[in-house]
Amino acid sequence: MHLRSAILSLALVLALSASAPVQAREIQMQDAGPLPLPGEASAELRALLSVNPLLGFWKRPPPADASGWKALVAGQAAKTASHVEALARKLGVEVRQRRLAGVAVFELCPKEADPAFEGKVLLHLHGGGHVFNPGLAGAGEGVLMAHAGKVRVVSVDYRMPPDHPFPAALDDALAVYRDLLKRCPASRIGVFGASSGGGLALSLCLKLKAEKLPLPGAIAPCSPWSDMDRRGDSYFLNDGRDNVLVSWDPWLKASALLYARGRPLGDPLLSPVYGDVSGFPPALLLSGTRDLFLSNACRMHLRLRAAGVPAELVVFEGMSHVLYLYNPSMPEARTAFAELTAFFRRHLR
Amino acid sequence: MHLRSAILSLALVLALSASAPVQAREIQMQDAGPLPLPGEASAELRALLSVNPLLGFWKRPPPADASGWKALVAGQAAKTASHVEALARKLGVEVRQRRLAGVAVFELCPKEADPAFEGKVLLHLHGGGHVFNPGLAGAGEGVLMAHAGKVRVVSVDYRMPPDHPFPAALDDALAVYRDLLKRCPASRIGVFGASSGGGLALSLCLKLKAEKLPLPGAIAPCSPWSDMDRRGDSYFLNDGRDNVLVSWDPWLKASALLYARGRPLGDPLLSPVYGDVSGFPPALLLSGTRDLFLSNACRMHLRLRAAGVPAELVVFEGMSHVLYLYNPSMPEARTAFAELTAFFRRHLR
Numbered sequence: 001m002h003l004r005s006a007i008l009s010l011a012l013v014l015a016l017s018a019s020a021p022v023q024a025r026e027i028q029m030q031d032a033g034p035l036p037l038p039g040e041a042s043a044e045l046r047a048l049l050s051v052n053p054l055l056g057f058w059k060r061p062p063p064a065d066a067s068g069w070k071a072l073v074a075g076q077a078a079k080t081a082s083h084v085e086a087l088a089r090k091l092g093v094e095v096r097q098r099r100l101a102g103v104a105v106f107e108l109c110p111k112e113a114d115p116a117f118e119g120k121v122l123l124h125l126h127g128g129g130h131v132f133n134p135g136l137a138g139a140g141e142g143v144l145m146a147h148a149g150k151v152r153v154v155s156v157d158y159r160m161p162p163d164h165p166f167p168a169a170l171d172d173a174l175a176v177y178r179d180l181l182k183r184c185p186a187s188r189i190g191v192f193g194a195s196s197g198g199g200l201a202l203s204l205c206l207k208l209k210a211e212k213l214p215l216p217g218a219i220a221p222c223s224p225w226s227d228m229d230r231r232g233d234s235y236f237l238n239d240g241r242d243n244v245l246v247s248w249d250p251w252l253k254a255s256a257l258l259y260a261r262g263r264p265l266g267d268p269l270l271s272p273v274y275g276d277v278s279g280f281p282p283a284l285l286l287s288g289t290r291d292l293f294l295s296n297a298c299r300m301h302l303r304l305r306a307a308g309v310p311a312e313l314v315v316f317e318g319m320s321h322v323l324y325l326y327n328p329s330m331p332e333a334r335t336a337f338a339e340l341t342a343f344f345r346r347h348l349r
Numbered sequence: 350m351h352l353r354s355a356i357l358s359l360a361l362v363l364a365l366s367a368s369a370p371v372q373a374r375e376i377q378m379q380d381a382g383p384l385p386l387p388g389e390a391s392a393e394l395r396a397l398l399s400v401n402p403l404l405g406f407w408k409r410p411p412p413a414d415a416s417g418w419k420a421l422v423a424g425q426a427a428k429t430a431s432h433v434e435a436l437a438r439k440l441g442v443e444v445r446q447r448r449l450a451g452v453a454v455f456e457l458c459p460k461e462a463d464p465a466f467e468g469k470v471l472l473h474l475h476g477g478g479h480v481f482n483p484g485l486a487g488a489g490e491g492v493l494m495a496h497a498g499k500v501r502v503v504s505v506d507y508r509m510p511p512d513h514p515f516p517a518a519l520d521d522a523l524a525v526y527r528d529l530l531k532r533c534p535a536s537r538i539g540v541f542g543a544s545s546g547g548g549l550a551l552s553l554c555l556k557l558k559a560e561k562l563p564l565p566g567a568i569a570p571c572s573p574w575s576d577m578d579r580r581g582d583s584y585f586l587n588d589g590r591d592n593v594l595v596s597w598d599p600w601l602k603a604s605a606l607l608y609a610r611g612r613p614l615g616d617p618l619l620s621p622v623y624g625d626v627s628g629f630p631p632a633l634l635l636s637g638t639r640d641l642f643l644s645n646a647c648r649m650h651l652r653l654r655a656a657g658v659p660a661e662l663v664v665f666e667g668m669s670h671v672l673y674l675y676n677p678s679m680p681e682a683r684t685a686f687a688e689l690t691a692f693f694r695r696h697l698r
Contacts, residue, residue, distance in 0.1 A: 313661075314654070
């Protein structure tokens, strides 16, 4: 077939005949050369984007065995925990270590509470690829949310691999949610989390449907790992351009396999984009133009809307994966937490 | 400064200390090799994506003078117009050529009208880089909307360069809008358009504010050319990956300069992302992960939300610039027009 016959005869916008059948084939990318920093992002975001890659350990191979993972995770967590502790102190967020239904949680209470959130609570599921950020290391996003939203947050220190792969994290999230339900109607509970935490928030809703429990009033899966099976355009488009996640290989793949322990990665409880999301509560999704998980956010957003769920998507200019968490004082971070706060204020009744 | 000291000490998600000052520099992109077709896009979309580039004339230099532009535009328009005519006939959309306030328009009346749109009208501003698609060639998107939404559409055949550069198009859109206002309250008028048409829809609202005229009830700037000054991450991220627009050079640049005729490209009436959008009506923006205008949509969306405007963004998986217009029967196109229809039903009162 002659190429011209497949090319619809018009300019810039608008071809209207049914497309001629064309043979699907890969697009040969141009070598576009160095990617300029996004001039319209804040100076703080550009500074973060200029570290290449942001997480130095991406250049090393993942650990070969369970003890290697444990040592790596513990080493990272110790450093992060001290940041979180300092952050909470600086922001005046009180951190109470507790157990709910036998699960370790951090209750995060802001210095000032917004009366609009009286009797309401946000359940936080932390990110870290289902593998990283045990203990206080996982609570940082929760501390930021408690402070920005002036809202009480319960951050779940869920169990993780290598000792506790799927479904331990989900079981723990479910147990804590059930416990909250004893004192708080579901419509007054919000669930949020970034990356794998966003994936868990979505999987938790699938699990709640299966258990015939009431769903939360609203969810904010931020740049969620909604597809662990590496399906999605941005896994390829933003490969090597997202300076946080960098690439599927080798760390995302290794983390996914460690968590799934043999379960197919496309299982809806691992990759909620394949789940039946009808009846889900209002959702807010965040992402960025350089996010390796951009498609994870966009596909999930479309799937929610197709099911009739009021779902909103915000895509930050020039942002790699969840960079708004890396410098909470930058304009994009303030916008992100303002969006989250306004969203939960609107939807928790 | 040692790189490690700038790398926040944690895994995948979450660094919380204030970012250490790092020297901003460009990111060295990897040569990622051929970009695979997006497996989660529809087969029809993948077929359109596999034509590289979709608009063959991108490989040729733009015309050197006015008569060259006129010949090119007329040749394209003749072919496109015959597509639009066939499309309208096939869909049973009646096309009435009229003049409103001295401006040529096409009134597009669907076979069936939805009672929800009784006494309401959508004003359509076509795309084509401010240069292409005169006459019926510009009305195709309007025909699709009239059919999908079962709603009356008035598509403006605004004047264009080389004879009529900025602000002729905007003046024409404004004149038609004023004329519609005589018979229809502003709250019952929606304005929509893709690409440069989306940019015009936004500029029209800026102009209406300046003229102290009532703003429309809702607007849908679909993948709007909101920044003609080539600022925005996706001009670079999706360079050579968007198989419709392909690249800023040479066609977008040439079209922008032809339209602006010496006016700075960052002027808000050319690049409405720099305008004061407070008081704008609810807005729906569409884009795609491969859209060269992804940042044009995302930045505009963020700017609208920052001004308190209820603005929604939908980003299609794997889609280049407005590809939903190229095969109206593909699933993504049905979703796009269903979103537009639902949006205008919700907001036009």
